[in-house]
Amino acid sequence: MEKRHLPSLTALRAFEAFARRGQMTTAADELCVTHGAISRQIRSLETALGLNLTEGPRHRLRLTEAGARLAAALSASFDQMEAALTGIRGDHHVELHLSCVGTLAIRWLIPRLPAFHALHPLVRVKVTESYAAVDFHRDRFDAAIRVNETAPIVGAEAVPFLENFHGPVVAPALVGAGPTGLEGLTRLTTGTRQTAWAEWEHHSGVTLPSPPDSQEFEHIFYTLEAAAAGLGVGLTPWVYVAADVAAGRLAAPLGFAPTPSKFWFLTPAGQSKPAVAQFRAWLLDEAAKVPPPPKVVRRAA
Structure with a gap:
């Protein structure tokens, strides 16, 4: 040759x-x-x-x-x-490359992956953090998870698997006796979501007291850790903190309000990879296990 x-x-x-x-x-x-x-x-x-x-x-x-x-x-x-x-x-490991919003991956998805691997030991899930618009022609992902009000892209199969509720969270020791329990607390914000607090007031119907101060963090993960550490009150989707609230690490004195957005599982249109179908079925089962959030407590400041 x-x-x-x-x-x-x-x-x-x-x-x-x-x-x-x-x-x-x-x-x-x-x-x-x-x-x-x-x-x-x-x-x-x-x-x-x-x-x-x-x-x-x-x-x-x-x-x-x-x-x-x-x-x-x-x-x-x-x-x-x-x-x-x-x-x-053949029967060796198959890699499933998943593009996922970072905080969901860190605080909800990855802690549950051992359960998926136990069911499907030949499938390895590779998670890449991304918030960008999904383009399966450009990016070689097998699937993606995004949060949006509607299916984020045309030409893909989109399955909503989690409703999105959001609400304020704070270290339990900081909850006060005032009308909202948040009086006098620093308001923690996330740089990429400057309108989040106003959106929560709109969705919940609750008017919050003016904060004495505010502190911005680059990522919502940092915001939540700051809230748990007692630096102030942060705002978060319920799914990110359900375990922390259940464990008493964070308190949610005003509950969680529904938003128009959902968490979507996206795959290229017409894709028939068995590993993707297995992961989607498992994801829907896990999402169904998420407990309902505490209801909004409508108390005016």
Whole structure:
């Protein structure tokens, strides 16, 4: 058999990832390398082929006609390779790659995964944190979990599996004797949800006292840990703190109000992977076990 005359496989993978993802940074994240490494591999591939595969400003590169043709061929080839490897594994472990909103993964999903693995020991669930819009053509996820008022994307199968209730939580020792129990407490906020408190007042019909101070945290996970530590009162979906409230680590003096949003399980339209079907069935069973939240206590400040 004659020797194959192919460029570096590393360079081909880097170029295909960039072409599919559309950005150097996201391609670098996928391949666990630096932005500069992706750029260097693409330059080396262009040199080896003697062709320009990209054009335009450095921060807004686009594919040339030759680049688009090569990208299409590479994606098809890599898909074939992936399918072949999956088939060869046979009865060995199958990986299910799940894109999930981070706090749900940390505080609810991952603690329950041992139960899924006990039922399906050959399926390994790989969880990637993401809040971005789901695009199964761009991102090679088998499934995704997002929270939204409606099914977040067109062209995918979307199953709502959890209702979304939200409410204030605080360290039990800080609950006061005032009308709401939250008088005099610092209000803890999350940087990405600046309107959350106003939304809760609207959904619950409860008017909160003006806080003496506020403190912002980058992530809701930090906000909840700050509330448990006694730094003030935080706001959260019920599913994130049901276990903490049951254990007495957090108190919810005003209960939880329903919101228009739901937690959705998303899969590519027409997908029939057995592992995904098994995970979806298990997820619906686990969601059904979530206890109902404490009802809203409508007390005016």
